Amino acid sequence: MSAAAVEFRGVSFSGPGAPPRVEDLDLSIPSGELLVLLGRSGSGKTTTLKLINRLLTPSRGEVLVEGKTTTAWTAIELRRRIGYVIQEGGLFPHFDVARNVGLVPVLLGWDPDRVAERVREMLELVGLDPRSFADRYPDELSGGERQRVGVARALAGDPPLLLMDEPFGALDPPTRTEIRSEFATLARSLGKTIVFVTHDLHEALSFADRIALLARSRLVFLGGAQGLLESSEPEARAFARTLPRRLQ
Amino acid sequence: MGFLGFLAANRTEAARLALEHAGMVTLSTGVAVAIGVPLGILAVRRPAHEWWILGFANLLQTIPSLALFGFLIPLPYIGGIGARTAIVALVLYALLPIIRGTHAGLLSIDPAVREAAIAMGMDSWQRLRDVELPLAFGVILSGIRVATVISVGVATIAAAIGAGGLGVYIFRGVSMVDNRLILAGAAPAAAMAIAADLGIGALSRRFSRATNRTPP
């Protein structure tokens, strides 16, 4: 059995002089799993995500990635092994699509031909024709196209771990639905460990292997989709009610 | 016009003074950029230092220019009469717009872009060189533009301490109550300021296309 890709051991985090955003979190994510962090706004899911790629460091406890604590890793080495996709995209406006996607391979020192090939591959993977998209700039793309580029960028360096923070949240519903189903297929074929943050149960149900439900900075449920729907835990029930009647 | 005739009749001297003037402005702006941009970066990277960096630059601007020249004269090494002291004073005056421009430019970068750059595993220098400075460049350049235009004006005062430049004509004109002389200094100085402003403005437009493509 593969070792845990990510582990949280007794982790708490609070900003200076602020109440805890994550409290006493114990969680183990096996390699290759797609775990969804589900919860309301302010429940601590984004904080939890950022503790993995060391954008934040725990106030108490340890976060381990590939068996090493995040603080033992060199931050830069750690982050180059983790793909990161955020809701706003964060594409560099002054780089064209090709340069955006090729960012991590260039940082890793790949030679230019290999980088160009990889960029083409990644764009095709996310459903964008390299011939028409490679030279465009982010301000020339639609929201959906930008998010696809964001995913391509996150995957370009072939990282074993992918973190995604509500990546499809800002898209209009038809686009969101399209992208979501494409992503579900893609995720299964990649074989990577994926941690996906969302507040939308429907989204979680589309592709999660397991769901970690956070409420008020604590983990209140961890398990499969079925288990969540049948759980009597109050927050789980609250989320279950967001589904159309027939699915509850 | 009287002063144009004067300039034509004294073109060697006028050219020399104009060159001295432009030289003081260019050199001091260059030094101010070399000092001010890093300070602006520091103020953003270490917010703890923001207060004294911006505060110091603000303070310098409140000192009337002639007074600043006066303060610097008695100092050893950087003081004395002449162009060197003037350049030190001009550097100090140029610092505020440049530090502010750098600071504001860096802070104006979309936080998502900054976060993405960190999360990709870019180190500090790479982020600065490839992401932050290019994106902040437009605002930084407008700070430099303001600094240059101010410098051209303040450099006219440098003539009071023997630094040369177009201010020489202005001071001579004032002491002789001769408007023609005053204009012979003031008009070229104004023209220089306008040229610098337009020139840097054009430069800034050329770069903005490349760096300011913010998605809607």
Added chain:
Amino acid sequence: MLALAFGLLAGCRPADRVVVGSKNFSEQVLLGEIVAQSIERRANVPVQRRLGLGGTFVCDHALRAGEIDVYVEYTGTAFTAILKRAPISDRARVLAEVRNTYAESAIEWTNPLGFENAFALVVRGEDSERLGVRKISDLAAHPDWRAAFGYEFMERADGFAGLARTYGLRFDQQPRTLDLGLLYRALVDHQADVAAGNSTDGLIASLGLRVLTDDRGYFPPYDAVPVARRSVLDRHPAVRAALESLGGRISAEEMRRLNYRVDGDKVSAEQVAREFLSSIP
């Protein structure tokens, strides 16, 4: 531009007051203070001071426009710079000429104070000793020296241009122009080798500087005389008497000493003037 400024200020002048002006260097401010206090003591007329106004031409304009009523001018300066005549060395004739010409504009030259303050070419004492530079014509041998002058000296007919012509002077580097107050410092700090100062400056001796002799008699005489608007003198005969009482009271020695009190001992002009006036009957 300056006329507009003066025009605006004209509106603010209160009626029966005597306005005493002066140029913008130390000796002038002191003389202005002496004139003002003399009028206050003897004539019992309120005095408004506008000292340190600017250069020669600023004061001349102000006097003719009625912005100031009296200031101390130097005969040679009026002769060559204001009246734009070619410089001559006959002391009595220069005074007579300026007196007569100014009278046509209703301005009176009262009594000479007793000293002359001429442009003085000043060098460092040690250079003078070492290189035997004692007269202005000795300068021709040092074209590598750096000169520092005030703005007026560069522009005036009795200034550098005429001097260079008379003595055949040529400097490798263009003379630098700067504020009068900085000239001696430039010499002391070795940032200039020769400067055009004033012969009665208090600091010359104390800074170890030396005045070069005008061996070819280039400079005209510069006798110091209070110059006043006739209308004011007619309206206040006591003011005329006060000015006349200063006639012949200040020798060159005395002027230097008084200047040193202000520039060297750092005593206020106001106090030095008071001390001086108490010491003369």
